[in-house]
Amino acid sequence: MNDSPLHLFGKKLLQAHSIDIEKKDKAFAQRFFAHLDKIEDLFNEIYGANAKRNAAFDALLNSLILHYQQRPLVFKNKDDQKAKQTHWFLSNQITGMSLYVDRFANNLEGLHQKLSYFKELGVNFLHLMPLFESPAGESDGGYAVSNFRKVDAKFGSNADLENLVQKMNQAQMYLMLDMVFNHTSHHHEWAEKAKAGDKYYQDFYYCYENRDLPNQFDQSMPEIFPETAPGNFTYIPEMNQWVMTVFHHYQWDLNYSNPDVFVAMMDNVLYAANLGVDFLRIDAPAFIWKQLGSSCQNLPQAHTLLRLLKQCVQVASPGMALLGEAIVAPYEIIKYFGTDEATAQECDIAYNATQMALQWDALATGDTRIMLAAQDPILQKPYGCTWIAYTRCHDDIGLGYDDAMIERAGFNAYHHRTYLKNYFAGIQAGSPSAGALFSVNPKTGDARISGSLASLCGLEKAIEWKNDNELQNALKKIILMQAHSMFMGGIPMLFYGDELAYTNDYSYLQDTGKSYDNRWMHRPIIDWDKNEKRNTVGSFENHIFLATKKLIATRNSLTILSDVKNTTWMPPHNIHIAGFVRSFENKKLYCVFNYKDTASYLTWYAFKEHGERPSKLLDHWTGQVHKVGNDHEYFVLAAYSFALLEAVD
Numbered sequence: 001m002n003d004s005p006l007h008l009f010g011k012k013l014l015q016a017h018s019i020d021i022e023k024k025d026k027a028f029a030q031r032f033f034a035h036l037d038k039i040e041d042l043f044n045e046i047y048g049a050n051a052k053r054n055a056a057f058d059a060l061l062n063s064l065i066l067h068y069q070q071r072p073l074v075f076k077n078k079d080d081q082k083a084k085q086t087h088w089f090l091s092n093q094i095t096g097m098s099l100y101v102d103r104f105a106n107n108l109e110g111l112h113q114k115l116s117y118f119k120e121l122g123v124n125f126l127h128l129m130p131l132f133e134s135p136a137g138e139s140d141g142g143y144a145v146s147n148f149r150k151v152d153a154k155f156g157s158n159a160d161l162e163n164l165v166q167k168m169n170q171a172q173m174y175l176m177l178d179m180v181f182n183h184t185s186h187h188h189e190w191a192e193k194a195k196a197g198d199k200y201y202q203d204f205y206y207c208y209e210n211r212d213l214p215n216q217f218d219q220s221m222p223e224i225f226p227e228t229a230p231g232n233f234t235y236i237p238e239m240n241q242w243v244m245t246v247f248h249h250y251q252w253d254l255n256y257s258n259p260d261v262f263v264a265m266m267d268n269v270l271y272a273a274n275l276g277v278d279f280l281r282i283d284a285p286a287f288i289w290k291q292l293g294s295s296c297q298n299l300p301q302a303h304t305l306l307r308l309l310k311q312c313v314q315v316a317s318p319g320m321a322l323l324g325e326a327i328v329a330p331y332e333i334i335k336y337f338g339t340d341e342a343t344a345q346e347c348d349i350a351y352n353a354t355q356m357a358l359q360w361d362a363l364a365t366g367d368t369r370i371m372l373a374a375q376d377p378i379l380q381k382p383y384g385c386t387w388i389a390y391t392r393c394h395d396d397i398g399l400g401y402d403d404a405m406i407e408r409a410g411f412n413a414y415h416h417r418t419y420l421k422n423y424f425a426g427i428q429a430g431s432p433s434a435g436a437l438f439s440v441n442p443k444t445g446d447a448r449i450s451g452s453l454a455s456l457c458g459l460e461k462a463i464e465w466k467n468d469n470e471l472q473n474a475l476k477k478i479i480l481m482q483a484h485s486m487f488m489g490g491i492p493m494l495f496y497g498d499e500l501a502y503t504n505d506y507s508y509l510q511d512t513g514k515s516y517d518n519r520w521m522h523r524p525i526i527d528w529d530k531n532e533k534r535n536t537v538g539s540f541e542n543h544i545f546l547a548t549k550k551l552i553a554t555r556n557s558l559t560i561l562s563d564v565k566n567t568t569w570m571p572p573h574n575i576h577i578a579g580f581v582r583s584f585e586n587k588k589l590y591c592v593f594n595y596k597d598t599a600s601y602l603t604w605y606a607f608k609e610h611g612e613r614p615s616k617l618l619d620h621w622t623g624q625v626h627k628v629g630n631d632h633e634y635f636v637l638a639a640y641s642f643a644l645l646e647a648v649d
Contacts, residue, residue, distance in 0.1 A: 010036050010061065017065045027080075028068050031318065035311045036061075042308040046301060047259040056259035060266060064316045067270035071317060074169065075276055079319035087384050089279070089321045089348060089491065092561040094174065095552045096125035098393060099496035100141075101155050103525045108151070108160035112167055117531075119171065121499060121545070122552035125491070126168070127176040127281065129394060131155050135187050137513040138250040141394065141523075143178070143283060146185040148268040165276040176279035176323065179269055182287045183251040186236075186243075190264075191252050195238040204261050205252045206244035206290065208233075213292070214242050221246070221296050226441045228516055246287060246296070256288055256305060266312055273317035279349070280313075281323045282306070285336065298332050306346045307338065321348040323388065330354045330377035330401055337385040344384040352387035352490055354378055357399050359391060359484055360449075360456070362595040363477060364423040364433075368578040369409035370416075374401045375569055383565040387490030391481040392498055396438040396448035396519055397424075424449045424456055432458030432470055434504060436518045452505075452522040453498040454478055459540070460503040473597065475501070475540055476640035479547045480593060483621075483642050484578070486551045487591045489567045494548070497524045500531060501544040554620055554644065560584040571609065576600040577637060581610050590617065590645040594637035601634035607645070614647035 014021055014029060021029035043060065047053045082088040097118065105111040111128075118126070130142025133150045142152070151158050168175055184191055193201040208214055214233040221232050224247055233242045234249040244253040254261050272280055289301035306324065313320055324336040324347030333354065338346035355378055358371040381387065399420060403413035422428040424435040435451025454460065457477035462470035478501055486492045508520030533541035555561050560582050570579035576596035582589040590607055594600045607614060607628060617626045621644050626635065637643065 004037075006036060006040055007033060013061055013065060017062075017069065019065065019069075025068075028315075031315045032064070035315050039308065039311045039315075042304055042311060043259075045304050046256075046262075046308070050257075050259055052259050056263050059260075059263045060312070063263065063267055063270065064312055067267075067274060068316045071274050072276075075274065075317070075319065078169075079317065082319040087348075087386075090384075090386050090563045092555055092559060092563075094125050094491050095123050095486075095555065096127055096174075096176070096388075096491055096493040097121075097123045097496055097499075098127035098129065098176075098493055100129045100394070100523060101131065103523060104496050105526070107154070108156040108164050112160075112164050115167060115171055115173070118173070121549050122556065123494065124172065125174040125176070125279075125493075127279070127493065130178045130180070131161065135185055135250070138185065138187075138248075139513070140248055140251060141519075143180050144183070144185040144248065144251045145180050146187040147189070148179075149271055161275065169276065174278040175276060176281055177272055177275070177277050178281045178283050179265075179272060180283045181254075181265060182284040183245075183247065183253045186250045186252050188252075195236060197239070200260075202239070202241075203258050204255060204264075206255050207236075207239065208242045209240070211242060214244070216292055217244070217290070217296070220293055223441075225439055226443070227439055244290065247284075253287070253290065255290075256301075257290075262305065262308070266309065269309065269313065270316050273313065273320045277320055279321050279323055281325055282309075282347070283325050285324045285347070286326045286328050286332075298326075298328055298335070303335060303339075303342075303346060306336070307342055310346055310348075323347060323349040323351075326350060327353045327395070327398060327400065330374060330405075334377055334380045337382050344382045347385070349386050349388060349491065350381075351393075352378065352389050352488070353398070354401050355387075355488060356390055356485070357397060357401060359481055360397055360424070361399070361401075361420060362578060363457070363481065364420050366596045367409075367575050368595055369572065369575050370401070370406055370411070371578055372569060372572050373408040374405040379567070379569075381565065386563040387488075388493045389485040389488050389490035390493040390495065391485050392453045392495040392522065393493070394495065394519070394523055396450050398448045418445075421447055421449065424451065426461070432461045432474065434458075434460040436521065438518055450518045450521055452502055452524070453481065453495070454501040454544075455504045455522075457481065459501055463503070471540070473640060475543055478544055479551075480595070480640045480642055482548060483551055484591075484593050486555055487561060487582070487589075487644065488580070489561075489563045489582070491563075492552075492555065495522075497526065499545055499548045500534060500541045502526075502530075550621075558589065558620065558644075560587050560589050560646075568610065570606055573603050573606045574600050577602055579606065583610075588614075588647060589620075591642070592635075592637060592645070593642040594640060597639050599639060600637050602637065603631060604629045604633055604635060605631040607635075612647075616648050617645040618648045620644040620646060 019025045105114050132145050133147035133152045134142045151161050190201045190204045229248045232246050234245040236243050286297045289299045290296045326336045336347045336350050362368045406413040406416050423431045424433045425437050426433050434455040435449050437447040438450045440447040457474045459474035462474050502524045504521040505524035508514040514520045533539045534545035566583045568581045577600050579592040
């Protein structure tokens with residue numbers, strides 16, 4: 001500790017809270033002082049000129065100390081264990097699954113009873129979709145939170161969550177929960193007080209007495225859901241004011257230009273940490289700062305706030321990693337890891353949404369040139385950070401890569417995007433896909449894609465058509481897509497039901513709270529009788545479950561698949577094959593994927609361009625050993641197949 005006024009003030013705070021800086025709390029005190037200057041710098045960058053600055057900064061530091069003191073010993077010990085590993089979340093030993101508790105197992109108690117299912121599959125990391133109180137009919141799938149500290153009764157109680165966390169820790173499983181950082185439900189206590197006329201809480205949101213400023217914002221702000229929630233402001237009659245509601249009318253955007261908002265939300269973040277959360281998913285971080293004349297997305301102040309959040313977490317709960325749920329343009333997503341002197345000091349993890357969309361592009365076209373053309377921003381991820389790698393999630397599929405990437409591969413961007421949308425919506429002649437278009441913008445023609453992994457891969461139509469050839473192709477596609485995500489780099493995140501090839505669930509159409517949102521078609525209600533078919537030899541459930549289990553086990557067995565920024569793309573010797581090399585020390589693993597519906601040929605020379613030339617290659621997927629042939633000879637990949645090839649003596 002130095003003798004600056006800030007550090008002397010910090011020392012007084014620790015003494016006031018009876019922090020033992022020499023013995024019991026020494027590690028915390030060291031973290032506190034190590035991060036204190038950066039916390040102040042970042043806080044001042046946003047709030048230095050704010051009249052509330054001093055009181056809010058004091059409140060923030062007191063909050064860090066209090067939450068550390070309240071942190072259960074079991075999680076402090078877990079922090080210490082993680083600290084002994086170098087970036088523990090880069091390990092090849094972590095495989096996740098995201099799920100809706102009520103749709104998967106009815107409630108938290110039911111989920112507790114299903115932990116053996118995850119062990120059987122090999123999953124040791126669960127992302128539980130929003131659990132906290134959210135009004136029925138106005139929940140946005142749980143992302144309209146009315147109480148950040150109370151489990152919604154439909155899932156059970158806070159005690160049920162605590163019990164589940166305890167059992168997961170005993171099973172050495174990791175937990176991720178959501179923090180909806182951008183907005184609250186209009187039924188949140190803060191919003192209710194604002195409606196009642198409390199000016200303090202009205203300042204927690206963007207509230208305007210007339211349409212002058214809202215109209216100015218709307219000139220540059222895009223609409224997120226133009227079909228179902230047009231506009232960015234909602235008139236609130238109780239207040240006779242307009243409130244910013246970027247997502248839905250019932251989700252009020254928080255005003256982070258008010259430092260009291262950041263301090264209050266930081267309290268909620270640290271509350272979640274003390275529940276035992278290993279990964280905190282920060283929802284919609286791109287939107288948290290608003291500025292007139294801008295799109296109100298991806299602004300520099302949003303990154304400053306995330307860096308401040310990260311510094312605070314490292315002090316009070318250093319074992320909790322931060323996932324930034326920023327589904328943004330490829331060159332923007334990299335910024336959420338931190339840039340310049342703050343590289344790798346913002347979010348620890350981000351969704352590799354670009355690669356996910358590129359895989360769907362390749363599946364629809366049988367052509368991997370766009371995938372290769374789009375890799376530059378993905379490869380800029382800094383060491384010490386990682387991706388969530390996935391083929392499906394609860395959300396829609398947005399074709400978020402740039403038009404320039406499409407054109408660089410030789411395609412017309414507009415026609416190509418139109419083809420993809422028509423293909424996955426099943427409109428394109430001959431398409432086996434059974435998806436649907438989501439959030440169609442009639443002004444721009446832009447749209448995103450809904451549908452389960454299996455239905456988008458053709459299984460639903462194959463069953464309907466009773467076409468065995470299409471069914472076999474669909475099963476191959478499912479495994480191909482999962483394999484690419486599994487071995488690309490990052491933490492693989494399965495979406496529940498995909499491990500058993502669930503097709504679209506159309507029961508949402510009977511629920512008035514969901515029928516307007518076709519994303520619910522790929523959020524199935526799990527039928528546990530169907531899940532038992534994983535044990536029925538010859539069923540497609542058995543086929544996909546065993547393949548998924550094998551993918552996970554294969555990844556677990558290969559240390560080279562840890563994400564140590566060790567992915568290099570192979571040059572394109574065949575436009576139907578995507579190939580990359582995972583390297584570590586003196587080992588290389590060649591991962592090649594055929595997106596064509598027929599066999600594709602890859603010259604053996606492709607395996608001789610990366611250092612020492614191998615003579616034999618072991619395929620970790622099939623167990624087969626291949627002798628490397630001459631440059632004019634070929635390694636043959638069957639339709640929709642892949643190989644994981646490592647040099648052997």
